[in-house]
Amino acid sequence: MRTCTRTPLRTLVGLVAGATLALALAPQAAALPAAPHPAPYTGKTPASYTAETPAPAAAAADPAYKILVFSRTAGFRHSSIDDGITALRDLGAANNFTVDATEDAQRFTVDNLAPYKAVVFLSTTGDVLDGAQQTAFEHYIRSGGGYVGIHAAADTEYDWAFYGGLAGALFHSHPAVQSAKVKVEDRAHDATAHLGTDWQRTDEWYNYRTNPRTSARVLASLDESSYSGGNMAGDHPIAWCKDYQGGRAFYTGGGHTDESYAEPGFRRHLLGGIRWAAGMTEADCRPETGYSSLFDGSSTTGWRQAGPGGFTLADGTLTSQGGLGMLWYAGREFSGDYSVKLDWRMAGDDNSGVFLGFPASDDPWSAVNNGYEIQIDATDSPDRTTGSVYGYRSSDIAARDVALNPPGEWNTYELRVTGERLEVFLNGRKINDFTNTDPVRSLRQGHIGIQNHGDGDDVSFRNIRVEQRGGQQPEPRTGEVKGVGGKCLDIDNSQSADGTKVQLWTCNGTAAQRWTVSADATVKALGKCLDVSGGGSADGTKVQLWTCNGTGAQKWEPQAGGTVRNPQSGKCLDASGGVWNDGTAVHLWTCHTGPNQKWTLP
Structure with a gap:
């Protein structure tokens, strides 16, 4: 059970007696009937989702905290700064944090910065801190502080290498203000989980001197074909997060226009960045390249149903219903060294799991008897709780409790297979390390599946992807x-x-x-x-x-x-x-x- 001051997980009334599983798939919100030997799912679903999507019921309020909003300019000054401060104060009043706003660089001392969970650079420009103030801010970040950069924060402190690394990328140029399509790459982070896969909005779209993708987790990028003036060769990150020298850094390129700060979707985007930078929510902000999608929300082709129960499919999200069965990826068997990532969310005290290393079969018990389940239910016994290899090895409960977001919020798993070794990462933090010694089972050969546990177990999945990492990977x-x-x-x-x-x-x-x-x-x-x-x-x-x-x-x-x-x-x-x-x-x-x-x- 998570030991934070936010919503605790409900106590489980009875322990689950065995590894049960279930999955079926349905187009949109209707479930397909169970079948003993179902065919691959071929239902049509929308190719993209443009609306901001409603979140489930909010968890209990975050504990009270403070942020510092810094908006000093030594170059161009954005008229939207005042609107930005107002929006951040409104967000604070509604979400239990206090905003102190300043343009006084003298506030940047070790003692003055210490009370703040995050410092927001709101469209700062030019050289805004002297050497001593820079040193104090570096100390703040290295001591676990949070940074949020908004828009022209990337047009700041070009000669300060630490800041360039913190921001992730610095300003190069921009075209005229215009509408563009934002491609949301990560729908698990609190800054983007409320968005659809596409987000159409108007702003001043920066080009950057470097691409931050190799050092940060890109949350959203621009479709350069949707507007004029992009110069980043089709790979144009516009919002990202990263762990940096002991602290957390979030940046968004939006926020040039006064109108931005009245947009509910953009305000929620800022709130998510602040919450993560302040340590109120967890996310995997490690760089991610080389993954191929198995389920991207727009197509479930290649997946097969085994056993009864079902999933609804809406807004690019699979949500469990009924049971028992399993949805498994039949389009490919994975071998050698590989890494699986997926995003998941529990509605409450719910149960599900992810299976690896089982042979192709329309019998869901094949995965139980021949593969391994990485559990999701957080309130079961230690060998059957979130991050555990079900029935074999408990997760590191202390590490799990730090990393786990509560019901209603998204989490990300990485399941990394190297030979017969399985490492489990929850929101970027390693919480389990297991080595298979059972000659009947093999992690390095088999299929991937997700579980629908039964009636009342409401678990959702998004963005299932895989990276083949070598090992026994065949040569071309x-x-x-x-x-x-x-x-x-x-x-x-x-x-x-x-x-x-x-x-x-x-x-x-x-x-x-x-x-x-x-x-x-x-x-x-x-x-x-x-x-x-x-x-x-x-x-x-x-x-x-x-x-x-x-x-x-x-x-x-x-x-x-x-x-x-x-x-x-x-x-x-x-x-x-x-x-x-x-x-x-x-x-x-x-x-x-x-x-x-x-x-x-x-």
Whole structure:
């Protein structure tokens, strides 16, 4: 049970007797009926969500604390500073923190800064602190203090290396004020959990001198195609967080306009940044690169239902209902070293778990008997509580209590597999370290699943992603891909333009027939990827050559029997028609056992 001053977890009336599981999936808010051998889910859901999304009932108030808002300017002065201070005072009055606002740099002494949980740099510009004041602020951060940078905080202290690292990136230029689409990358952090996957708003959109992605967790980024003047080559972070030299740092590029501070969504964004920087909520703010999405909220293709119960799907979120069963990712079996990340939230005293290392099966008990469950329920016995490897090893309860957000708030797991070792991270903090010694089970080979425990257990999941990290990860293999009649998979006329036809042709040893099958599940030739046109799933959808982009339209998994399946669509690579001559096009088709779907890979 969490030992903080916010909402305690309810006492569990009776201990759970065994590892039970359940998951089914339903489009939007209706559950599919249970089936003994269900087919892959193919329901359509919105590709993106633009509305700000309602949060569940709020937890008890944070303990009272103080923040310092610093808005001194030695360069351009934003007219919105006064509106920003007013908005922050309003947020404080409603959320149990006190705001002291100042432009007096003399306030920056060790003793003066000590009472504040966070210091907000509100559109500061230029050199605003002298050497002694900088030293005092560095001491404050290294002692566990919080920093919140708003907008022109990135246009501040260019010659102070510590500050540049704290802010994460510094100002380069900006276009005119205009509307742009903000892509919300992290919907677990308190600053962005209230938002949809897309956030359309008007502001002055900064370009930065460097990209903070390698040193910070990017929470939101700009779609540079949605406005004019972006110059960061399509990867344009606009809000991020990071742990920095003992303290916490949050930055948002929004807040140029006076109107920003009247927007409920932007105000809630600022509140979440302040709460996290002040230590009132937890989040994984480690840098994150190299992960591929298994469930991004817009598609559940590749997942299968095992057992009764269900999930509703709305706002990019899977929420459990009923039970018992399991939803597992059938599109790929993971081997070697890999890392799984996902976001989860309990509504109250609820139960669920994440399973690793089990074989493909539509029997949910296969995961119990052959895999491992990482538990979510926080009120069970030590070997069955949040972060525990169910029935095998308790989490570090003290570390868990520090890291765990209470019911109603989002948490993030990283489940890192290295050989037979499993490390569990909760909101970026390591809380368990377990090594499998059971010869019947293996963490380094198997599938991933999430659990629906039963009626009354209300647990939600978002943003399930995985990184293959080496170990037994297979090396890329290059050579011919042979199909029906011994003919080779071929690129029409050796052209490399996007959309070029892929076909069967007599094997001839040219580069147009030399394919590389990689561990990331791509199949490449002539520097481009085998691609399902438009990410479609209908029988007959064209399979073509296209610039590699990491989407599910370019993932191909060999199956037993020689078929090659696209997990996103659930369909197979197929030589069209019933007579297969030179020039026969390949396309997507429902998987069957015919010879035109049998392929020999390098």
